[in-house]
Amino acid sequence: MSFAEQLTRLQAFLDADELHDEALDYVAAHGYLTALSICSEDVPEREWIDALFAEPPHYSDDAQREEIEGTLIQLKAHIARQLASDEEFELPCDLDLGEEPDDSDLRGWCIGFMEGVFLRESAWFETAEDEVSEMLLPIMVGSGLFDEQPEFADIAADANLMDDMIVQIPEALTALYLLCNAPDEKPAILKPRHH
Incomplete structure (x- = not known):
């Protein structure tokens, strides 16, 4: 099965209604x-997979569980390669919150990103806190999770400013990747993996 086919199957699985309410689509x-x-700190696979689903999904059998988890791990590696490349990072959705931000894929993507940050929040901010905060801002704005905070409410109220920030997300991701994966170290992709 090609990676594209695996992703299609993963997408169908994650977007199905029977997953836990808090599971990520x-x-x-x-x-x-x-x-x-x-993130500069490596989160163990078991931990991030379990957190992604909120509670263990009902797989039809072990083979399906292995396929879904395996595809998630491959997708993560694929994303890491994209981040490490010189090309602009591509999100799987439009860089637009649309008429109903809460229903937009971009909002979902940003919320998912913040969930990933929250798993190891201290690791994100231990180096260059100000720069990281600044680069996370477009994603934080896009997520809508912080709208009750005055400075976020002000941005959210200004559609043009929102749009300006949202389009900076791919650039911010590349900058964050470089900042958190110090250039003097080998990229994570080249480190041997121990299983």
Whole structure:
């Protein structure tokens, strides 16, 4: 099965109604894996997979569980390669919150990304807190999770400012990746993996 086919199956699984309410759908899972790929601290696979689903999903059998988890791990590696490349990072959704921000895929992606940040919040801010906060801002704005805070409410109330910030997300991701994965170290992709 090709990676594209695996992703299609993963998407159908994550977007199905029977998953736990707090489980991440495909677009949110992509955001979440993007954050995990950027984070300087490696989160154990079991931990981030379990957190993604909120509670263990009802797999039809072990083979399906292995396929879904395996595809998630491959997708995370794929995202890490994209971040490490020189090309602009592509989100799996439009860079637009649309008429109903709460229903937009971009909002879901940003929320998923923030979920990934929350898994290891201290690791994100231990180096260059101000720069990280600044680069996370477009994603935080997009997520709508912080709208009750005055400075976020002001941004959310200004559609043009919102749009200006949202389009900076791919650029911010690349900058965050470089900042959190110090250039003097080998990129995570080249480190041997121990299973």
